[in-house]
Amino acid sequence: MSISVLTVENVTVRFGSKPVLSGVHGSARSGEVVGIVGANGAGKTTLARVIGGLLSPESGYVSLNDHRLSDTKPWGNGRASLVAWMFQSRHIAWNLTVRNNLISVTDLRDRRKRADPGHGTSRDDSIATLLAELGLIREEQTLAWRLSYGQQRLLALGRAILADAQILLLDEPFAGLSDENQFRVLDILKNNARQRIVLVIEHDLEMLRLLASKFWRVHDGQLTEHADFNSLLAGYKATGASRATCLSSTAGSIGTTRVTRPVPETSALRALRKSPRLGLYEFSAGYSSRCVVDKLNLEVFSGDILCILGANGSGKSTLLRAVMGLGPWRTGRVYADQQCIDGLPTDALSRLGLRMMPQAERVLPAFSIRDNLTLVNVGITNRNALCGVPFTGGAKSRELVRSSEDAFVASVGGGRRRTAGSLSSGEQTRLALMTFRFGPVAILLLDEPTAGLDGAARAELAAELRTLQRRRVGIVIAEHDGAFVATVATRAAELRDGQLHNVDLDHIRRPDLLQDNTR
Amino acid sequence: MNSSYALYTLATILQLGLLAQATDLMAGHVGRIGFGAITGSCVGSYVYAVLATHSQQLLLASVLSVVAASGVGVSVGYVAALWDADRYLLVTFVVQLTVVEVANNAGVTGGPLGIRDVPALGAGPNRDATHTTVLILLTCAAVFTVILEVLTSDRWRFGRRLHWMRDDAPSAIAAGINPFTLHICVSSVQCVIGAVVGISIASVQQYVGPQSFDLWLSLKVITVLILAGPGCAPRYILIAAASIVALTEGASIVFTDPVSAGPIEVALTNLVLIVLLLRWRHGLAGPRLVRGGSDNVD
Numbered sequence: 077m078s079i080s081v082l083t084v085e086n087v088t089v090r091f092g093s094k095p096v097l098s099g100v101h102g103s104a105r106s107g108e109v110v111g112i113v114g115a116n117g118a119g120k121t122t123l124a125r126v127i128g129g130l131l132s133p134e135s136g137y138v139s140l141n142d143h144r145l146s147d148t149k150p151w152g153n154g155r156a157s158l159v160a161w162m163f164q165s166r167h168i169a170w171n172l173t174v175r176n177n178l179i180s181v182t183d184l185r186d187r188r189k190r191a192d193p194g195h196g197t198s199r200d201d202s203i204a205t206l207l208a209e210l211g212l213i214r215e216e217q218t219l220a221w222r223l224s225y226g227q228q229r230l231l232a233l234g235r236a237i238l239a240d241a242q243i244l245l246l247d248e249p250f251a252g253l254s255d256e257n258q259f260r261v262l263d264i265l266k267n268n269a270r271q272r273i274v275l276v277i278e279h280d281l282e283m284l285r286l287l288a289s290k291f292w293r294v295h296d297g298q299l300t301e302h303a304d305f306n307s308l309l310a311g312y313k314a315t316g317a318s319r320a321t322c323l324s325s326t327a328g329s330i331g332t333t334r335v336t337r338p339v340p341e342t343s344a345l346r347a348l349r350k351s352p353r354l355g356l357y358e359f360s361a362g363y364s365s366r367c368v369v370d371k372l373n374l375e376v377f378s379g380d381i382l383c384i385l386g387a388n389g390s391g392k393s394t395l396l397r398a399v400m401g402l403g404p405w406r407t408g409r410v411y412a413d414q415q416c417i418d419g420l421p422t423d424a425l426s427r428l429g430l431r432m433m434p435q436a437e438r439v440l441p442a443f444s445i446r447d448n449l450t451l452v453n454v455g456i457t458n459r460n461a462l463c464g465v466p467f468t469g470g471a472k473s474r475e476l477v478r479s480s481e482d483a484f485v486a487s488v489g490g491g492r493r494r495t496a497g498s499l500s501s502g503e504q505t506r507l508a509l510m511t512f513r514f515g516p517v518a519i520l521l522l523d524e525p526t527a528g529l530d531g532a533a534r535a536e537l538a539a540e541l542r543t544l545q546r547r548r549v550g551i552v553i554a555e556h557d558g559a560f561v562a563t564v565a566t567r568a569a570e571l572r573d574g575q576l577h578n579v580d581l582d583h584i585r586r587p588d589l590l591q592d593n594t595r
Numbered sequence: 596m597n598s599s600y601a602l603y604t605l606a607t608i609l610q611l612g613l614l615a616q617a618t619d620l621m622a623g624h625v626g627r628i629g630f631g632a633i634t635g636s637c638v639g640s641y642v643y644a645v646l647a648t649h650s651q652q653l654l655l656a657s658v659l660s661v662v663a664a665s666g667v668g669v670s671v672g673y674v675a676a677l678w679d680a681d682r683y684l685l686v687t688f689v690v691q692l693t694v695v696e697v698a699n700n701a702g703v704t705g706g707p708l709g710i711r712d713v714p715a716l717g718a719g720p721n722r723d724a725t726h727t728t729v730l731i732l733l734t735c736a737a738v739f740t741v742i743l744e745v746l747t748s749d750r751w752r753f754g755r756r757l758h759w760m761r762d763d764a765p766s767a768i769a770a771g772i773n774p775f776t777l778h779i780c781v782s783s784v785q786c787v788i789g790a791v792v793g794i795s796i797a798s799v800q801q802y803v804g805p806q807s808f809d810l811w812l813s814l815k816v817i818t819v820l821i822l823a824g825p826g827c828a829p830r831y832i833l834i835a836a837a838s839i840v841a842l843t844e845g846a847s848i849v850f851t852d853p854v855s856a857g858p859i860e861v862a863l864t865n866l867v868l869i870v871l872l873l874r875w876r877h878g879l880a881g882p883r884l885v886r887g888g889s890d891n892v893d
Contacts (some may be wrong), residue, residue, distance in 0.1 A: 128769055156771025165764035170885045171826075172749055180755040184771050219886040232766075239770060408778040
């Protein structure tokens, strides 16, 4: 088996006048797993798009052995055998079944392998094996859009692996996955890395430490190569990065930075706890033939940060969406501040102060940053918001929006005209969270808020949650990141078999799993 | 019932059905709604009418009109691959209006009067033109329906590629599917079907004019498509076309008063369509197509 060498040579990319990559160099050989790290907006995905041929660099090139990847279109002759992608968001064929999603990849793979008599594994065998590895056997004939977010991510990963290309390009493969599935993915990647070059963009350094054999750090438009994890940490220290930045999601484990605990219970908060902000009673929800949440009872009080844990597909997103009146059928009673809100449409709930940040599509991509900060609160006044919701309208609010916009634009660069769609995934999440500062929010539902966030952004998120908690907002978070949950939650529950089961926060310790895996 | 009326109605059903099938190939299966099929039909019809009138070589005129329409298909397909869905719709709309406008003013196409006494394909001294054209149309409808069923089925490689491109173009392109080849191929098939319908329109009416391909026809085709459900199996589109024609003809039989017939017919037809679509939101046979996953709920 010949050794493949990927070379990134003097690549420069600009978006308008903003340089994203400035003459970066890097190399990797087959058998290596390269962890690509950097803050949100540093240019990791841009680098991946250049390597994948989806973006032409202003100067420089990317080559695999003698083949210039940056000079050919992705559909060029033989090109598909060189690079396979797993995108950051869920890029799958939504209206095909899981099986047909995988077959459509093997169609392309088998066409180019027809000339190679050495490939013995049949299509059905390779798909069956992969489905078993991904834990999607039961979903084989399910339409992709019916899968949960995590399952869709697993399917996207499966498609990338099945393409059998020389370079496997994975953009945040662990985001949105439960612990069990994260280690499942870890095993799959380790098994598939032997004869390929695997490039993994990831914020979860714990996972990268277990997986990557070398690291590329993208910082200030430059790429720095590090031979091992310790060298990477030394590199962070050398550039003066805070621990929170370098140890991304590791607040509860290998890092030393712990986001401070939420606001302690005060007498004022205790008084407010007499009536729940949000109450679900005998609440059931599901899809046409399937009950996902079964007669569940839940109360969320002012200042609560309730984290809902659970495996991918357990129904966390379905529960939040059903509360917001988004799609799935639901039965039972829903109360907000002792006011029955059963059957109210989503926009009415939003005006009342029941707000949600979904798992994907968190911003209005075609609109500017300021429009995103203001438009979501259009039509919302104190008059129709839930009682006790502090909301500053008028000049004070406009001033707040302006100062927040200034701070955000300064941190992401690119000027005021930049649209939200041009922000990186992590920056979009930060922007979406900021919108809740300016409107009346009584109850906030967050679906996987930490997915795609670097360490600094997670700390910012935790601080934002603390601010909302002080505003007596009741917060419900569907989350997989145990370390984050242990840090910010006032209580946690696991959604299993359609019911919530209380979880002791002291028992949420992901390092145990790490030790098991690395033994 | 008068047999020539029945034949004319059948021809209308088949023409509408085939045009809607061709439109759905791009709209339902590739995700690009536009007027490519009607433009292909317009081009095919005029090319056939001009050549057939001047040369009397009907078969050659048919072949050349199909070739001309497929040329339009290649251009429109290139635009579809290059631009997004909104601009594609706009471009096909502009192309259709331009073709109609050119036909309205050019001398070779007869100007606003159109081309009269177009020789009907398959007509002879002892054969009725409408009868023969309907037979040809029936054959074409059967053949095209089978071809489209195969092309758009997820059980076949081409169908999976179409649907992958429709659902998520970035990952399809990154995986190595050439968007230009795919769009040009589909658009060409769309325009070829349109051309066949165009030839049949010229043959049945023995006349082609600018009003033969006006916006009303485009709207009727899209109505058929919406009633059937974008992305459904092509056979259901023929059923939807039959339903629309039956509805329209039924209304015209019930309301015979020449003053009120037009508005009442249109209002009644639209009312029935609205009720049907309220009951079947995705059309009579259309699958529930989800875009981008933001909508992953029942």
